[in-house]
Amino acid sequence: MPGLDQRAIAAALRRLAQILEIRGENPFKVRAHENAADALESGEFDAIEEARSGTLGKRKGFGEALVAKVAALAQTGELDELRELEAEVPAGLFEMLRIPGFGPKKVQAVWKKLGVTTVDELERACKDGRVEKLAGFGEKSAAKIREGIAFLRTSAGQYLRGAALAAAEELREALAKSRAVKRVEIAGSLRRGREVVKDIDIVASSRSPDKVMDLFRTLPQVAEVTGSGETKTSVRLQSGIACDLRVVRDEQFPFALMHFTGSKDHNVAMRARAQRLFNIRISEYGLFDETHGDALIPCEDEAAIHRRLGLSPIEPELREDRGEIEAAEHGELPALVTREDVRGTLHMHTHSSDGKAGVLEMAQAGAQMGFEWIGIADHSVSAFYAGGMKPDEVHRQFDEIEALNAKGSPCRILKGIECDILPAGELDYDESIWKRTDFIVGSVHSSFTMTEREMTARVTRALENPYLSILGHPTGRLLLRRDPFAIDLEAVIDAAAKHGRIIEINGDPNRLDLDWRWVKRARDAGVMLSLGPDAHRPEDLKHTWLALTVARKGWLEAKHVLNTRTAPEALKRLRKMRGA
Template sequence: MTNRDISEVFRAIGSLLQIRGDDAFRARIYDRAADIIEDFPHELAAAPTQPDTLRYDPKALEQLRATPGIGKAIQDKTVEILETGRCKFYNDLAEETGTGILEVLKLRGIGIKTASRFYHEFGVRSLEDFQALLDSGQLRGIKGIGRKTLRMIIESLAFHIEQKKQRPLWSVLPIVQQIVESLAQFVAEGWITREPEVTGDLRRHEETCRSIELIIECKDESVFQFENGTLTPPLQSLLEVLSQTQFGPAYLTTDSPETSENPGASITFKTDFGETRQIQYVYNVDTTTLIEKSQDALTGDGRDALPAIQFYIDQDFPVSIYLSSAATYESTLFLTTATAKHLAALTEAKPSGSETHFNATRNLTETEIYNRFGVPYIPPELRQDETSVAAAKDNALPNLVEFTDLRGDLHAHTDWSDGRHTLQDMVEAAKVEGLEYFAITDHSVSSTVANGLNQTRLLAQVAQVRELDAKTEGITVFAGSEVDIRRHGELDFPDEILAQLDVVVASVHSLFTLTEAEMTKRIICAIENPFVNIIGHPTGRMLGYRPMYALNIEEVIAAAAENNTVLEINASLSRLDLDSQFVRMAKSAGVLLSVNTDAHGIGQLGRRRFGLNVARRGWLTKAEVINTYTLAELREVCNIGMRP
């Protein structure tokens, strides 16, 4: 159970209370608690090394309780969630109102008051209900919903329906952690001989995932090779644990938590690598036995012969746990990381007369497997399609940027705006992270909801940053600002103020529904300002919530190249913006990129790793990511840190 899981519970409570018609002040208590817990610097759940009898960290909980905005009721519910995996208050509320209306609330153009109106006046309880309401034509003519808003809602609904087929990384990672924790006892017992490793979408570091795939290495192959559905004791123990564990925040996914299904398990096994059939068994939870479901011919690509445990989360999100031995571990990793397009391209690339059948990869490392196909090792992030295979054949693979190359973070917030920690706390945490430089870029005045700084407050903060930088050893602190780009491209601060900053990140935080031409012109205008160093989260997407705004990305990239303006890869798991395909377009145009955390608390500084993954998926090298630059290089190449 992560802090984000807990925050989602409280956020849902706040929304459901308002939809039900409760006092708005009461709902805001839960909204505020959700914000605090999501950004809390310490995980509230007990570490695996702590006693099993205590599922929360007492010290962390004590610190949380001391935080303004966290009362005893919130504390008690937090403990309840950590101890039981449930929240009775939420469950009772969900039973009364249902939770499908929360999906409607995610649609752009629908706020809490509108959702409440749909709920009470039209009986909307789910996206399906809302689709029916939309199809009926009853929304036309309703006060407050004009043609532009209606178009926005329709587009957002289509986006959310498409998103149901995949899940953003931020929602998948906690489930992966739960699965790994459920396997820990078998690692300790020794029949799983190494820590489980992600593969598939997760190992390629996709921003959104269509499934969860992991690999476990078993002590020997006898664990998962059997006849006629007779389970080995280790495998039976594993299946019992999986069948009895509820993965994911069940209290947020069903209207009746008590009726949510256990994973169950449809288990695909191949008992002998030399045979030509795939046997699928279904695990019977009641009898703890396997029942044969089907037998199918193998297709020959090697992947369908891999022993695997498969089940679904929330009935529609697949999980596969591949079972391997030491001899088959890397070949399994190879086969499950690459997409079908990538594997097909490798087959076409194989040297004439060579033996490169996928089943003939036993005891080989991934590097050796690629070498058999006549190409060098291809990093997991580049195994999406055939492009990297073609580059490998031409010896044109890039030397991808590494995490250890990153020297600094150029976009972070403090409690001067909407951050959770002080300037001093953020700088000290950046030092602990090993950063050589760190930029304070709090919001500007137009971001009123984020307590944005006006000119007077900004200059006062700049003075404090200069003072802190002078007395802090081991790190350089930049005075900057995340400046709002207004409707027509003008910035929140005049040039004479911007000239006093070390770094300026210009970002869009409002008016997301402008036309493509208007939004493109707006951002290019900011790019052309000589004091703007970086365009923050350039496309405005929020993974799982809203798509990028209408934007001619080709024109934006061309303008950035012409004006030597850096584009950001925002490492927030909610954003991961730019998308990796646009990163590669920027690379081709000669545009430099910056991997920044956009941290609003010290616990978020480590997420630059997720931004780095996007950079690698975009084929970036060290020289193309400015966070790898020295201070002198930043000044010379990017004009960052040059101002008095």
């Protein structure tokens, strides 16, 4: 077997860590493997080269054993230890680890004591009462596991927008390079900006579809071709995501793009309306005028289709059949906020808490991406698991930021903190720290299991604090992993509106929280929103764009978004909340 690349080595070490964990080995040993995998994944150094030259062992976290493992994986792609242990641990156990509340110890228990090795078996064991009889488990445990399995099932086969989009853009670019391809676009729910997707749809136009299909089938990302004809090819990528490519003649491209972008409900509504008002039939191949012998009405792009149907152009993000067609009819669509409108971005971490870079590096990355200003917001002291800052650390960081701003930072840096909203609705620290900040992002990071009433009271109380500028990731959801905590968002939005507070659209690909459906309600209630990358390393600043998509999906215009302001304007808006 050939040697593995750095990412694959990291994945192998992570797998090993999981096996060790299920086997109940020393937690520090498990952690050591995870840390090593993290380090390799960060890509900050060439581990393969360092393993070869013998310098890897000088690195913190890499001792004799891990250096040997990395070297073996780099050279042969195999590791005896991993192969042997994998043979011992049934593959289904890893899937069980994904059940919320079901960790390595419980996996071990049901495996060893009940011989359960798959999620399906576990479900049966819950139903027939074997689980609740197990020492350490009871009726409630069994019920909770069944809930967890149900959640797992609903998220099965779905992928985060962030990951799917990256894969789709690679494919699109590969296809666009071909001379046989005239036009090519990502379609489907990905184009509509949905937060999770079940597959990737790509639409292309070409005079020689077979050539395009050939190219597509042989792309390096493709693991398996599941179907292929002259208009459609379906594949599964290495990452497991299914991907469909449709190829049409160039005249048909706008119609196909619109059809495959959906949503289904949007298409149905569009078609019914076209039929009713214009006697026009819409299909993926064109607009057909039924009063004139079903003649094709040519359109060069989607905007032309919209215009022909008496509508202003409807951006893909809005095509959810939530009033966009009526708005387009009356010329009342929002002028959606664009990348060009965005001048700054705030909510990012540095090595003062759990970030991987310093303030200056983040500022440089921000400037490079064209931001005029950034806002740092490291974790507060209660977020111990994330290395939250003690008061003196806050002052030290703020001194550094002030010095940088004074001597000419790559871009203007705003001083902020991501302050924990404690269970009673208090913010971490006190006024002596708060007053030194330009802004505070207040976030819930603990006690998620409060009742809706309690949680709502907690957050609305925090919103009354004049120093809380922005409510961070308001529902705490983790896409495909954890539901939002119970909270009355209506009441939260009202409280934010009342006190002039801003609500964050967190752009972490795992969160995308506030959800777009609520973004629109916040907007309608007069609340300003802020795009937050929640970056932990310079390259994460691009999460701003994921948040931007959510904003667009929530019908936001530039005026609704803090990030479109110049630094002085943003500061003015933030200060206003404090009554200054």
